[in-house]
Amino acid sequence: MIFLKRIDAIGFKSFAEEIKLDFDYSMTGIVGPNGSGKSNINDAIMWALGEQSYKTLRGDSMEDIVFSGSSERKALNLAEVTLVFDNSNRNFSSLDFNEVSITRKYFRSTKESEYYINNSRVRLKDIQDVALETGLTKSSLAIISQGSISNFVESKPEDRRKLFDEAAGVARYKKRKDEAIRKLSRTQDNLDRINDIINEIERKLPSLKKQSKKAIEYNEAFNELKSIEVSVLLSDIKFYGSKIEELENEKVNLKTEMELLQKTFHKNNIEYNQLINTSESNDKDLSKLNKEFTKVVEKISELKVAKITLESKKENINIDDSEYKVSEIKHKAKSLEIEIDSEEGRLASLLKEKHEKKILLDNLSAERYKLNNEQEYLSKVISKLEIQIENMIAKKNSLENLFDGVKNVLENKNILPGVEGTVSEFIKVKPEHEVALSTALQNNMQNIIVKNTNSVKVAIEFLKSNNGGYATFLPLDTLRANYINEETKFIIKKTNGFIGFGNELAIIDKKFKIVLDYLLSNYLIVDSFENAVNISKITNSKFHVITLDGQRILPYGAIVGGSKKNKSINLFDTSKLEELQKEKDHNNEKVINLQSKIVSLSESIDIQREHHNEIQASIATSKKTSESLEKELNKIKNEFRILTGKDLTNDEVEFKSVDEQLIKLMEQISLENNNKAKIEQDINVIRSLKDQGTQKQNDLFKKLEVDRNMLSVLKEKMLTINSDRNLLKEKEFNAKNRLAQDYNLTLENALKIKETIIENESVVREKIKELRAKINSLGNVNIDSIEEYENENSRYETYLSQSNEISESIKNLKDAIVDMDHQMVEQFKKIISDVNKVLPETFATLFGGGTASIIYTEPNDILNTGIDLKLSPPGKKISNLNLLSGGEKSMVALSVLFSILKVRPIPLVILDEVEAPLDIANVERFAKYIKTFVNNTQFLIVTHRIGTMENCDKLFGATMEQKGITKIVQIKLVDAKKITNSN
Numbered sequence: 001m002i003f004l005k006r007i008d009a010i011g012f013k014s015f016a017e018e019i020k021l022d023f024d025y026s027m028t029g030i031v032g033p034n035g036s037g038k039s040n041i042n043d044a045i046m047w048a049l050g051e052q053s054y055k056t057l058r059g060d061s062m063e064d065i066v067f068s069g070s071s072e073r074k075a076l077n078l079a080e081v082t083l084v085f086d087n088s089n090r091n092f093s094s095l096d097f098n099e100v101s102i103t104r105k106y107f108r109s110t111k112e113s114e115y116y117i118n119n120s121r122v123r124l125k126d127i128q129d130v131a132l133e134t135g136l137t138k139s140s141l142a143i144i145s146q147g148s149i150s151n152f153v154e155s156k157p158e159d160r161r162k163l164f165d166e167a168a169g170v171a172r173y174k175k176r177k178d179e180a181i182r183k184l185s186r187t188q189d190n191l192d193r194i195n196d197i198i199n200e201i202e203r204k205l206p207s208l209k210k211q212s213k214k215a216i217e218y219n220e221a222f223n224e225l226k227s228i229e230v231s232v233l234l235s236d237i238k239f240y241g242s243k244i245e246e247l248e249n250e251k252v253n254l255k256t257e258m259e260l261l262q263k264t265f266h267k268n269n270i271e272y273n274q275l276i277n278t279s280e281s282n283d284k285d286l287s288k289l290n291k292e293f294t295k296v297v298e299k300i301s302e303l304k305v306a307k308i309t310l311e312s313k314k315e316n317i318n319i320d321d322s323e324y325k326v327s328e329i330k331h332k333a334k335s336l337e338i339e340i341d342s343e344e345g346r347l348a349s350l351l352k353e354k355h356e357k358k359i360l361l362d363n364l365s366a367e368r369y370k371l372n373n374e375q376e377y378l379s380k381v382i383s384k385l386e387i388q389i390e391n392m393i394a395k396k397n398s399l400e401n402l403f404d405g406v407k408n409v410l411e412n413k414n415i416l417p418g419v420e421g422t423v424s425e426f427i428k429v430k431p432e433h434e435v436a437l438s439t440a441l442q443n444n445m446q447n448i449i450v451k452n453t454n455s456v457k458v459a460i461e462f463l464k465s466n467n468g469g470y471a472t473f474l475p476l477d478t479l480r481a482n483y484i485n486e487e488t489k490f491i492i493k494k495t496n497g498f499i500g501f502g503n504e505l506a507i508i509d510k511k512f513k514i515v516l517d518y519l520l521s522n523y524l525i526v527d528s529f530e531n532a533v534n535i536s537k538i539t540n541s542k543f544h545v546i547t548l549d550g551q552r553i554l555p556y557g558a559i560v561g562g563s564k565k566n567k568s569i570n571l572f573d574t575s576k577l578e579e580l581q582k583e584k585d586h587n588n589e590k591v592i593n594l595q596s597k598i599v600s601l602s603e604s605i606d607i608q609r610e611h612h613n614e615i616q617a618s619i620a621t622s623k624k625t626s627e628s629l630e631k632e633l634n635k636i637k638n639e640f641r642i643l644t645g646k647d648l649t650n651d652e653v654e655f656k657s658v659d660e661q662l663i664k665l666m667e668q669i670s671l672e673n674n675n676k677a678k679i680e681q682d683i684n685v686i687r688s689l690k691d692q693g694t695q696k697q698n699d700l701f702k703k704l705e706v707d708r709n710m711l712s713v714l715k716e717k718m719l720t721i722n723s724d725r726n727l728l729k730e731k732e733f734n735a736k737n738r739l740a741q742d743y744n745l746t747l748e749n750a751l752k753i754k755e756t757i758i759e760n761e762s763v764v765r766e767k768i769k770e771l772r773a774k775i776n777s778l779g780n781v782n783i784d785s786i787e788e789y790e791n792e793n794s795r796y797e798t799y800l801s802q803s804n805e806i807s808e809s810i811k812n813l814k815d816a817i818v819d820m821d822h823q824m825v826e827q828f829k830k831i832i833s834d835v836n837k838v839l840p841e842t843f844a845t846l847f848g849g850g851t852a853s854i855i856y857t858e859p860n861d862i863l864n865t866g867i868d869l870k871l872s873p874p875g876k877k878i879s880n881l882n883l884l885s886g887g888e889k890s891m892v893a894l895s896v897l898f899s900i901l902k903v904r905p906i907p908l909v910i911l912d913e914v915e916a917p918l919d920i921a922n923v924e925r926f927a928k929y930i931k932t933f934v935n936n937t938q939f940l941i942v943t944h945r946i947g948t949m950e951n952c953d954k955l956f957g958a959t960m961e962q963k964g965i966t967k968i969v970q971i972k973l974v975d976a977k978k979i980t981n982s983n
């Protein structure tokens with residue numbers, strides 16, 4: 001049997017000071033004046049066992065259970081009640097202790113309750129479990145007040161049955177049944193909701209299934225088409241690629257051939273034009289010489305006429321024959337000497353001229369040798385430059401330095417709208433700013449300039465769908481620069497060593513200016529590190545400051561410096577490439593100049609060589625002429641010796657006036673003849689040169705014609721190659737475009753797809769047509785429907801299984817309710833029958849005779865039936881229970897209560913003034929009757945009645961010595977009586 005050993009309470013209602021009640025006895029009485037706090041003990045027990053209804057506790061809120069203060073005491077914040085039970089028989093089966101204490105605390109401030117079992121904090125539910133085992137729970141039989149006793153008879157049959165429900169333990173089932181019904185209703189709601197969803201899905205599912213089937217068919221056909229067509233496109237692209245490569249190679253060879261031919265043609269053309277010039281100048285010289293020649297011939301004729309006139313004049317003079325002959329000889333000798341002198345003079349001048357020509361020729365040859373060497377050296381330099389340029393262009397065109405994302409975007413520029421190119425492609429810098437601006441731009445060189453944000457969107461989608469990497473885009477429509485304000489700019493410009501703002505030093509096309517401003521407007525370029533530090537300080541370290549050799553001071557003062565390795569390749573390459581190209585062009589110009597100089601030098605050398613040869617020939621002729629004149633002079637001198645017997649000396653060569661005139665004339669004639677010969681010689685030289693020139697000119701002309709024809713053939717060929725190549729490029733582009741547009745594939749990604757081997761091209765192309773037709777025949781396809789169908793179907797299955805589970809649990813609940821109903825009926829019937837067995841005896845004992853029984857108001861509906869009482873007090877016939885007196889009503893209720901206690905003993909029963917309406921004799925009977933239960937039940941009786949007090953084992957008196965504060969002390973019967981009497 002569970003035995004309540006002690007109650008400790010403080011702060012609960014009127015227990016402002018701690019009260020302790022030891023219940024060592026089976027029947028304990030509590031006495032005291034009205035309002036002294038007796039019933040508060042019952043409340044304390046109920047509250048400690050977890051009572052949640054403040055109304056049951058006679059309050060308006062839970063706060064009302066805390067001591068609210070009195071005229072002398074302040075209100076308390078905490079109410080605490082502890083019940084101590086004996087558990088040596090382990091009546092609380094789950095608690096392995098000899099003593100079990102249950103504590104509840106309530107804090108007014110937090111409005112929170114705390115529960116403890118044996119001082120360990122527990123949940124409310126743990127307390128309620130223990131309370132169930134005590135049988136001391138709310139509305140149980142354990143706590144009976146005066147009100148509930150008098151109500152029992154007066155209440156309706158349906159309310160009356162509650163007591164029996166409690167006793168039968170049916171209340172527990174009822175509670176569970178209510179819960180089960182609530183759960184059933186909730187579950188049914190759930191089922192309805194799920195069935196609604198199932199119906200809704202069922203409506204959608206067939207159409208989705210149809211769409212999904214169509215989409216799957218489409219996907220299959222599309223994937224097959226994709227696999228075949230991608231392979232066909234790849235094989236086409238491969239074919240076009242190899243053909244384009246062949247044509248490119250052919251083009252390179254053709255270009256080299258054309259360049260060579262053009263060089264030769266150009267060279268020959270210069271030579272040809274120079275020959276024409278030389279020929280024209282020769283013609284001029286010739287006509288001049290011819291005029292001079294005519295003049296000389298005319299002069300000689302005139303002189304000869306004068307000589308003949310003089311000779312005839314002389315003939316008329318009568319002179320001795322021998323004298324004449326001597327004179328003749330003298331005259332002839334004189335003229336021969338003149339001729340010899342003149343010939344010697346001519347020879348000397350020819351030798352001098354030859355010497356001069358030799359020196360000139362040597363100089364010209366030396367000059368030509370030097371120029372040839374120079375040309376050879378320059379040609380080598382040009383070849384080297386060409387290789388360097390080709391390498392650079394190849395490297396630049398290869399895109400190999402670019403990040404994956406950037407490379408992919410640039411490679412697919414044709415299908416991505418609005419992509420302009422990388423920053424490095426457009427920005428140019430002066431060589432002296434190259435290092436600084438490369439340092440500034442190092443992270444942005446590969447940013448891609450695009451027209452607008454839409455272009456960015458398309459490009460990013462493209463990169464995402466091809467797993468093509470990342471890139472930074474600069475959309476021209478939304479890009480905004482963070483400009484330095486004019487005032488700050490003014491100060492910066494005045495600072496030592498400041499060279500310029502990054503965006504003003506770099507060069508870019510006007511339409512991309514915002515890119516420069518965006519990237520470089522906050523970069524200050526300065527000459528030296530010291531000045532960089534200074535300018536950074538002046539500007540509060542707000543901007544990037546970069547020195548010409550690439551040292552950087554970042555905003556907020558960080559400094560980056562070191563070697564110049566970071567120089568941007570692209571920027572450098574651009575200016576370097578231009579530099580190389582310029583150098584090459586400059587050297588080419590030099591070579592062309594040299595070539596024309598060499599050609600003209602060669603011309604001059606040829607001409608001078610001809611002159612030299614002519615002079616050589618003239619020298620030989622002159623020597624011969626001199627020799628023959630000497631011979632003739634010697635012959636005449638001999639003739640003179642024979643005629644006169646003396647040697648012809650110079651003194652004798654004297655003439656008379658006519659002779660002298662003749663000699664003079666002859667001298668003049670000889671001089672003019674020499675002159676004429678000289679002119680003739682010059683004419684001959686020029687003529688021969690002219691002939692040679694004409695020959696060369698004709699040869700060159702023919703050669704030029706041949707080369708010109710050849711060039712036009714080669715150009716024609718180049719045009720054909722270019723147009724073939726462009727055609728192939730277009731085809732290749734179209735194929736790539738189809739890869740991108742039809743299959744959203746870059747070439748790179750397409751190559752990763754396993755290729756279908758094409759054995760028979762026409763069969764494959766036929767298959768492509770077939771698949772296309774199939775795809776077209778499918779019409780509008782909703783690809784998402786595959787996933788949608790799968791999702792909806794799986795949702796359908798999930799809900800279906802949930803619906804089945806819920807239906808199953810509804811069935812279980814219904815079964816459980818039926819089971820509970822059955823249990824309740826059985827147990828209810830049992831308690832009624834058990835009580836009916838003892839009730840007549842109890843009734844007779846308390847009433848001193850008579851009989852009583854319990855009857856069902858609805859015997860056919862035991863679950864809902866009310867309970868009525870059939871009573872026969874001794875000597876009375878009762879037709880209506882309401883006709884009983886107050887005391888009788890209490891006695892009837894107590895009979896029923898005690899009958900129940902007999903058949904269903906309860907460990908602890910609290911009776912609160914239940915015997916108040918009874919007369920002294922009945923109180924006596926009542927108290928005595930209680931005594932018959934004490935073996936199974938512990939009684940706590942709040943009473944004002946002496947009869948009851950006399951039968952109690954122990955009495956406690958409740959007083960309010962201090963106003964409003966209950967004090968409880970054990971008292972003797974005599975004192976109890978005193979208290980009662982004084983009431």
Ligand SMILES: Nc1ncnc2c1ncn2[C@@H]1O[C@H](COP(=O)(O)OP(=O)(O)OP(=O)(O)O)[C@@H](O)[C@H]1O
Binds near residue numbers: 013032041067958964
């Ligand atoms: N929160 C509270 N703080 C202080 N006193 C309280 C509080 N709640 C109730 N009381 C006091 O408790 C008393 C009521 O006690 P109780 O009902 O136990 O009296 P009783 O002895 O059973 O009286 P009766 O014999 O008339 O039934 C009242 O005086 C009331 O003012």
